[in-house]
Amino acid sequence: MKYTVMINEGPYQHQSSDTALQFVRAALEKGHEIFRVFFYHDGVNNGTRLSVPPADDRLLQKEWSELGLEHGLDLVICIAAAQRRGLMDESEAKRQGLDADNIIEGFRISGLGQLIEGGIQSDRTIVFGD
Amino acid sequence: MAMLHIVNKSPFEKVTFDSCLGHASAGDSILMIEDAAVGAIDGTAFADKLKAAMADKSVYVLAGDLTARGLSEDRIIDGIKTVDYAGFVDLTADNETTQSWL
Numbered sequence: 001m002k003y004t005v006m007i008n009e010g011p012y013q014h015q016s017s018d019t020a021l022q023f024v025r026a027a028l029e030k031g032h033e034i035f036r037v038f039f040y041h042d043g044v045n046n047g048t049r050l051s052v053p054p055a056d057d058r059l060l061q062k063e064w065s066e067l068g069l070e071h072g073l074d075l076v077i078c079i080a081a082a083q084r085r086g087l088m089d090e091s092e093a094k095r096q097g098l099d100a101d102n103i104i105e106g107f108r109i110s111g112l113g114q115l116i117e118g119g120i121q122s123d124r125t126i127v128f129g130d
Numbered sequence: 131m132a133m134l135h136i137v138n139k140s141p142f143e144k145v146t147f148d149s150c151l152g153h154a155s156a157g158d159s160i161l162m163i164e165d166a167a168v169g170a171i172d173g174t175a176f177a178d179k180l181k182a183a184m185a186d187k188s189v190y191v192l193a194g195d196l197t198a199r200g201l202s203e204d205r206i207i208d209g210i211k212t213v214d215y216a217g218f219v220d221l222t223a224d225n226e227t228t229q230s231w232l
Contacts, residue, residue: 001223003222008232014164015165015195016164019138022194023215025215026219029216030219030220124222124228125228126228127228127230128230129232130232
């Protein structure tokens with residue numbers, strides 16, 4: 001079965017990004033296809049590469065990145081939500097005249113249309129958030 | 131068309147679980163995850179409401195979220211089934227639609 005997963009919560013808000021990560025892992029293990037993971041609202045904070053938590057803390061951003069690269073997942077960050085929160089890829093930073101970008105490997109920035117397309121193309125759309 | 135209702139808030143804190151019970155139809159499934167796992171415990175002010183809903187709906191709780199809150203499975207309402215993440219995925223596949231009560 002084909003899934004789109006939507007995540008509306010950042011890694012340090014509550015539990016939803018953790019739940020979604022476990023859900024996606026379990027779905028992949030069962031042989032389902034993850035068509036897209038769409039990060040919206042504070043969920044875009046899952047896509048920064050500049051987080052440095054204490055050494056004994058989980059680093060969800062890296063776990064998403066590694067899972068995405070391992071399985072070729074399409075990890076999409078909403079552009080409007082990202083701009084509000086200071087999350088930039090190289091081209092967006094350049095376009096905005098900013099001096100740095102911070103998106104983690106395996107993620108890309110795009111628009112809300114990607115979520116709608118995910119809903120149309122997938123058998124199931126599962127929403128995680130606070 | 132059966133729907134899976136995913137609830138992630140404690141019924142003692144937010145009204146989303148109540149809203150879910152008010153909207154879920156006969157034959158639907160309800161899955162408690164995250165803070166909603168406390169709603170599975172028997173003998174609480176919320177338990178009778180959930181038991182009433184169980185007359186025509188299937189109710190599940192994510193086992194890991196129960197134990198993460200120090201709650202053992204022998205304290206949950208009779209008839210509530212525990213699932214792991216694989217079981218969570220199966221529920222989303224078996225039900226045609228899913229509603230997350232955020």
